[in-house]
Amino acid sequence: MNHAVRPTANEPRTTRAADGMERRAFTVEEVEAMVAAGIVGADERFELIGGEMVPMSPKGTLHEWVKRKLNRHFQIEAGPAFDVLVETTVRLDAQSFLEPDFCVVRSTAAPAPVAASDLFLAVEVAASSLAYDLGRKIGLYAAFGVPEVWVVDAATLVTRIHRRLGAEGYADVRDLGPAERLVPVRVPALAVTLAELGLTPALETDREAAP
């Protein structure tokens, strides 16, 4: 019926209060203006999903561990032709930007914004945000033409690889375990086997927030 719905905390930073209602959409420019005006803190980390600011969840230790190992591997193997960018902002359109854990682009000499079409591979390491990374966000990567996306489950070390992008999304989606070799189609030099990086799946009891 009509339950009282007063928000509890003094100033919650996130909300789903208006779920299911049409909400005011913000453009990238408007969000930048909010930061410039000091309304949104320059240190706030979020992605812009279809005009909505979605804060990025604090990263757990599992997530950081996997990221650290992957980062070392990628930076060593990348060679001069490619840059592997860590947590860079990828602009999708006027109302969306994402911040994948890694994205692989052609090496550039000069600073330039990263567009989705520049990406050869995007890698998300997912822990608490597993459901999100596998769902709506994959749809965004597909919609904006990122040819290959990996989502690494930090707990199980199973990687879901999305390839063969077509009008319907990724036609080829497969899960590979920690002992299997992951080979990026456009950047085979970055191929990796998670188990060989010294990573081991977390015990069931250590896992953070199962989806």
Add this chain to the structure above:
Amino acid sequence: MNHAVRPTANEPRTTRAADGMERRAFTVEEVEAMVAAGIVGEDERFELIGGEMVPMSPKGARHEMVKIELNRWFQVMAPKDVSVAPETTLRLDRLNFIEPDFCVFDRALDLTKLDGSRVRLAVEVAASSLAYDLGRKIGLYAAFGVPEVWVVDAATLVTRIHRRLGAEGYADVRDLGPAERLVPVRAPALAVTLAELGLTPARDPAPDPE
């Protein structure tokens, strides 16, 4: 001068893109700063629901007709010590403000002190936004202590009256038809019968889907 470019019409102004995800909540102060900085237009009409900006849907002709008649009635009938404010911003807390179609409160009240518990009666005329007005928004009125809320369905002229506010929300919820007399508990002078204002239903009440 060279102002920041305003979004063009082909950019959607509303979205549900991040439904089900935790979204950044804005305070009333932050929203006011957005307007001051020209990021949000002064002419944009919205309510702030739990830190989210929910634009108000454009009002249809039925809605306006009901509002015009009710407004005339209320202004004529209001005693000297009572104000009936159309579309005034009702600040509930740092993350919530709503804009009921009518808000009834003591005329002597300093407007800056207007909050939910000082409202004698809130009236929403609902058309396209009926489900919202009857659902989540009623929860907001209840949470912030508005003692009586009417939601008038502009099409059927059935008014849902919410009273007897307690911890569980409004204990007394009843639907009254256009020929029935609606009497505000805390402002009985404003009692009204919609049919007597010359209003007629556009359609019969739909059967309850549940």
